[in-house]
Amino acid sequence: MNISGLLGQLFAIVLALLLAPLLTGWVNQCRAWLQNRTAPPLLQPYYMLHKLFQKDVVLADGASPLFRFAPFVVFGCMLLACAIIPTLSTDLPFAPAADTIALVGVFGLARIFISLAAMDIGTSFGSLGGRREMLVGFLAEPALLMVIFTTAMISQSTSVATIVETLAHREFIIYPSLAFAGVAFTFVSFAENARVPVDNPATHLELTMIHEAMIIEYSGRHLALIELAASLKLYAYSCLGLALFFPWGIAEGASFVGLLLAIPALVGKLAVGGAFLAGIETINAKMRIFRAPEFLGTAFLLAVLGLLVRLLLETRV
Amino acid sequence: MPANLLFIDALLIAACAWLAVGLAGLLAPRNTRFISKTLFPFGAVVGLAVGVVALCSLGNTPETAVLVIGLPDLPFHLRLDNLTAIFALLLGFVSVGISIYAAGYFRKGEGTAPGLLCLEYHVFLASMLLVLLADDAYAFMVAWESMALSSFLLVTTDHRHAEIRRAGYLYLLIAHIGAIATLLSFGVMTANSGDYTFAGMRAQELSPFWASVAFLLALLGFGAKAGLLPVHVWLPEAHPAAPSPVSAMMSGVMLKTAIYGLLRVSFDLVGTPLWWWGVVVLAIGLATAIFGVLYAAVQSDMKRLLAYSSIENIGLIAVGIGLTLIFHAYRMEALAALAMTAVFYHCLAHSGFKSLLFLCTGSVLHATKERSLGKLGGLIHRMPWVAWLALAGVIASAGLPPLSGFISEWLLLQAFLFSPGLPHPWLNMIVPVAAALVALVAAMAGFAMVKFYGIIFLGQMREENLKDAHDAGVWERVGLVWLGLVTVLLGVLPSMVILRLDTATRQLLGTGLADRLQAQGWWMLAPISPERASYEPMVFLAVIAASVLVGRWLVHRLYHGRTRRSPAWDCGYHFQGPRAQDTAEGFSQPIRRIFEFMFRMDRHFPTARDEKPYYSVKVEDHFWYWLYLPVARLAEAISALIVRLQGGRIAVYLLYSFLTLIVLLVVARP
Numbered sequence: 001m002n003i004s005g006l007l008g009q010l011f012a013i014v015l016a017l018l019l020a021p022l023l024t025g026w027v028n029q030c031r032a033w034l035q036n037r038t039a040p041p042l043l044q045p046y047y048m049l050h051k052l053f054q055k056d057v058v059l060a061d062g063a064s065p066l067f068r069f070a071p072f073v074v075f076g077c078m079l080l081a082c083a084i085i086p087t088l089s090t091d092l093p094f095a096p097a098a099d100t101i102a103l104v105g106v107f108g109l110a111r112i113f114i115s116l117a118a119m120d121i122g123t124s125f126g127s128l129g130g131r132r133e134m135l136v137g138f139l140a141e142p143a144l145l146m147v148i149f150t151t152a153m154i155s156q157s158t159s160v161a162t163i164v165e166t167l168a169h170r171e172f173i174i175y176p177s178l179a180f181a182g183v184a185f186t187f188v189s190f191a192e193n194a195r196v197p198v199d200n201p202a203t204h205l206e207l208t209m210i211h212e213a214m215i216i217e218y219s220g221r222h223l224a225l226i227e228l229a230a231s232l233k234l235y236a237y238s239c240l241g242l243a244l245f246f247p248w249g250i251a252e253g254a255s256f257v258g259l260l261l262a263i264p265a266l267v268g269k270l271a272v273g274g275a276f277l278a279g280i281e282t283i284n285a286k287m288r289i290f291r292a293p294e295f296l297g298t299a300f301l302l303a304v305l306g307l308l309v310r311l312l313l314e315t316r317v
Numbered sequence: 318m319p320a321n322l323l324f325i326d327a328l329l330i331a332a333c334a335w336l337a338v339g340l341a342g343l344l345a346p347r348n349t350r351f352i353s354k355t356l357f358p359f360g361a362v363v364g365l366a367v368g369v370v371a372l373c374s375l376g377n378t379p380e381t382a383v384l385v386i387g388l389p390d391l392p393f394h395l396r397l398d399n400l401t402a403i404f405a406l407l408l409g410f411v412s413v414g415i416s417i418y419a420a421g422y423f424r425k426g427e428g429t430a431p432g433l434l435c436l437e438y439h440v441f442l443a444s445m446l447l448v449l450l451a452d453d454a455y456a457f458m459v460a461w462e463s464m465a466l467s468s469f470l471l472v473t474t475d476h477r478h479a480e481i482r483r484a485g486y487l488y489l490l491i492a493h494i495g496a497i498a499t500l501l502s503f504g505v506m507t508a509n510s511g512d513y514t515f516a517g518m519r520a521q522e523l524s525p526f527w528a529s530v531a532f533l534l535a536l537l538g539f540g541a542k543a544g545l546l547p548v549h550v551w552l553p554e555a556h557p558a559a560p561s562p563v564s565a566m567m568s569g570v571m572l573k574t575a576i577y578g579l580l581r582v583s584f585d586l587v588g589t590p591l592w593w594w595g596v597v598v599l600a601i602g603l604a605t606a607i608f609g610v611l612y613a614a615v616q617s618d619m620k621r622l623l624a625y626s627s628i629e630n631i632g633l634i635a636v637g638i639g640l641t642l643i644f645h646a647y648r649m650e651a652l653a654a655l656a657m658t659a660v661f662y663h664c665l666a667h668s669g670f671k672s673l674l675f676l677c678t679g680s681v682l683h684a685t686k687e688r689s690l691g692k693l694g695g696l697i698h699r700m701p702w703v704a705w706l707a708l709a710g711v712i713a714s715a716g717l718p719p720l721s722g723f724i725s726e727w728l729l730l731q732a733f734l735f736s737p738g739l740p741h742p743w744l745n746m747i748v749p750v751a752a753a754l755v756a757l758v759a760a761m762a763g764f765a766m767v768k769f770y771g772i773i774f775l776g777q778m779r780e781e782n783l784k785d786a787h788d789a790g791v792w793e794r795v796g797l798v799w800l801g802l803v804t805v806l807l808g809v810l811p812s813m814v815i816l817r818l819d820t821a822t823r824q825l826l827g828t829g830l831a832d833r834l835q836a837q838g839w840w841m842l843a844p845i846s847p848e849r850a851s852y853e854p855m856v857f858l859a860v861i862a863a864s865v866l867v868g869r870w871l872v873h874r875l876y877h878g879r880t881r882r883s884p885a886w887d888c889g890y891h892f893q894g895p896r897a898q899d900t901a902e903g904f905s906q907p908i909r910r911i912f913e914f915m916f917r918m919d920r921h922f923p924t925a926r927d928e929k930p931y932y933s934v935k936v937e938d939h940f941w942y943w944l945y946l947p948v949a950r951l952a953e954a955i956s957a958l959i960v961r962l963q964g965g966r967i968a969v970y971l972l973y974s975f976l977t978l979i980v981l982l983v984v985a986r987p
Contacts, residue, residue: 159851
């Protein structure tokens with residue numbers, strides 16, 4: 001660990017905090033354009049956060065300390081996730097703290113807290129949301145792990161930094177297994193980020209909500225933190241996907257020039273990814289909740305297939 | 318001769334002390350105060366001593382002792398090696414928490430007299446210690462059976478209820494089927510040499526066929542005690558029937574003695590394992606884990622839920638053992654060491670968090686007199702101590718960082734991940750699929766645990782009388798805090814723990830993880846190398862804690878910290894009573910629907926015409942109908958045949974003797 005590494009790490013965290021709401025705003029903007037609506041300004045999520053932070057917290061009568069504590073934990077988990085995923089450089093002092101398996105664990109921890117908080121007030125929507133979130137979670141988590149296993153098998157490591165270094169900086173090889181893993185990862189990230197085929201971030205229609213149902217009793221700074229955490233999660237997933245499947249442009253050391261070049265690369269990739277996400281959300285309709293197991297089951301099977309392709313076809317080469 | 322006092326002597330003294338504490342309970346069997354406030358704490362001190370002695374003995378050369386008791390020709394042989402020490406350490410440290418808790422738990426006038434209970438409990442503890450120390454088949458079986466009997470008596474503490482007697486009977490029955498299999502396995506391993514010591518068994522060179530027979534019998538025998546499929550049915554019956562400290566002891570410690578037995582036989586006694594043993598254990602373990610977690614998710618009784626969750630965890634441990642056997646059979650000792658460390662770690666972690674959770678249900682049961690999830694809720698407001706400690710147990714049980722359950726799952730997944738290069742092509746294919754299923758089990762454990770915690774402790778109170786619930790007493794709190802500490806420390810200091818565990822891995826496999834772990838700092842867990850995989854729970858925790866604190870400080874500093882209370886919003890719906898929340902059945906409805914084929918369900922749906930509409934669902938185990946009832950019917954049919962022979966008339970019996978004589982004369986002609 002050295003000073004430049006630490007600075008790079010802090011810079012990555014600050015960048016995540018700055019870029020994450022922007023990414024959400026960009027996806028919303030693209031979606032509005034594709035759906036022939038007038039788009040909200042790009043900075044709309046910031047205005048929202050500012051407004052929410054200013055408001056008083058209106059706490060439901062039955063709320064326990066867990067309810068007030070949970071938004072901070074969820075926010076902390078997402079910040080940790082953003083800190084260990086290489087966005088600009090692979091030289092991250094915090095990266096050894098958690099490898100990819102632990103990264104899945106971080107998302108799991110955040111999910112448990114938000115689901116428990118949803119059940120805390122004891123309203124019909126809260127527990128409904130918590131139950132659905134855990135359902136989606138337990139279907140998505142193994143698929144995500146399998147995707148990660150495929151990449152880990154290629155690089156013989158579960159450390160995110162090493163995986164990215166292997167995939168980005170060795171000779172260019174096309175791995176068929178990564179194609180399966182990539183599709184599976186896309187499926188999983190739609191589900192995990194409460195996006196359209198599985199959930200609808202814009203809905204408040206009671207029968208269809210998952211994420212929104214869980215946070216329905218939150219207000220003020222708690223809601224702001226949860227919204228920020230949701231943005232960070234989308235950012236973390238996007239960066240993880242980019243780092244695993246499109247790692248070009250991420251600097252290997254902590255050189256200043258490398259970082260300078262990595263920023264436009266990251267922003268460009270995120271912009272394309274966000275537009276892609278908006279496109280998918282536009283051309284798809286939300287599924288019934290009991291179609292979600294099929295959707296995520298497909299992702300799981302694809303991921304396992306990717307792993308088997310890796311083991312059976314690619315190791316002999 | 319204190320200078321010559323060996324660790325094994327200290328452990329024997331501890332076992333005697335436990336027996337003495339138990340017998341002291343008979344002096345005043347009805348004096349609840351004396352028994353709970355004096356004897357149980359003393360038992361806890363003995364437990365602490367056992368744990369500390371076992372910890373100190375790790376890494377020493379094995380010590381042996383011979384007791385003069387036993388059969389005339391066959392005294393008790395005892396031996397303390399590193400494998401024994403690991404499990405003795407688990408027994409000692411976990412029993413501290415449970416005994417302290419029990420000091421506050423047992424009250425006047427509930428079932429068995431407290432003095433008797435104290436005797437049974439401490440005999441149970443002492444016999445578990447003797448199981449671990451035994452070094453010949455005879456001593457092992459004596460201790461094993463005392464353990465089964467004392468725990469049977471503990472399970473049936475509340476013997477006035479018919480279902481508890483039934484649960485106890487089922488437990489005893491399956492325990493004995495297991496004991497017979499274990500005994501036969503030892504018999505095969507002695508190979509007619511007449512030497513019943515474990516040293517004699519190690520010396521035998523069994524042919525692969527007989528080694529496999531011995532191994533499979535041991536798997537059945539110890540599997541019946543551990544709760545592996547398909548001999549698991551006693552577990553979800555017996556655990557809820559027993560008083561909570563006993564459930565905690567059975568789930569946390571007794572199941573691990575079975576794991577100890579399996580490890581002892583397969584890695585120490587029977588000789589070199591064959592690769593397919595590992596596949597068998599792996600497959601059974603996976604089936605058990607999936608079965609356990611699915612059934613845990615659909616239970617409506619909190620202790621049954623935890624019992625099924627124990628089945629799941631035992632399944633995961635078996636998966637680890639299977640993987641270790643596969644690697645060991647192919648002489649891939651580094652990977653075998655990784656998988657075996659995961660096994661040991663999961664034993665320790667599961668003991669800690671499952672005991673903690675069972676004790677938490679005990680406090681809830683005392684405070685509310687209610688075991689059904691559908692009648693609980695909102696207890697975090699009345700029982701903050703229990704609720705927050707249970708949260709630690711729940712997070713560990715869901716296998717999430719930074720607590721203990723995650724470490725073992727992480728190690729297990731690492732062992733799966735770095736397994737390419739097995740000589741068998743289809744083994745290579747099975748291993749990642751098994752890893753995928755382990756990941757599925759871990760994720761589903763989260764669902765079951767959110768259900769457990771959310772429905773008991775969060776939400777609105779589902780019944781009026783829950784308002785009078787009280788938090789755990791001081792003794793109970795101390796016991797819970799102890800186990801909570803075990804769970805947290807196992808979670809954040811994995812390297813230090815694994816360095817201790819390493820001696821046992823080294824003893825069984827000849828190699829361990831210590832060298833590579835010592836190369837890094839105590840805060841980092843990197844079993845192979847930091848480039849390949851690493852996890853630093855302290856940094857992990859510190860980053861999250863720092864983000865929480867800094868985030869909170871910043872928000873309060875830049876904006877404000879104003880809060881006001883109002884009724885819940887709930888999308889503006891007017892009716893917000895406790896009935897609007899998910900019930901236990903409602904919460905698990907997605908699981909029942911997606912995995913419908915796994916359950917045998919008996920459902921009643923209300924119709925519009927019902928006078929008194931109600932909804933009910935009863936989930937039962939397929940195995941009960943597919944396996945147990947046919948066997949029971951067969952046994953009854955055979956008994957019915959035999960009954961026919963017994964006419965009760967002396968003339969008929971004389972005829973039998975006469976016929977037998979004739980047959981013998983014909984057959985046994987010189």
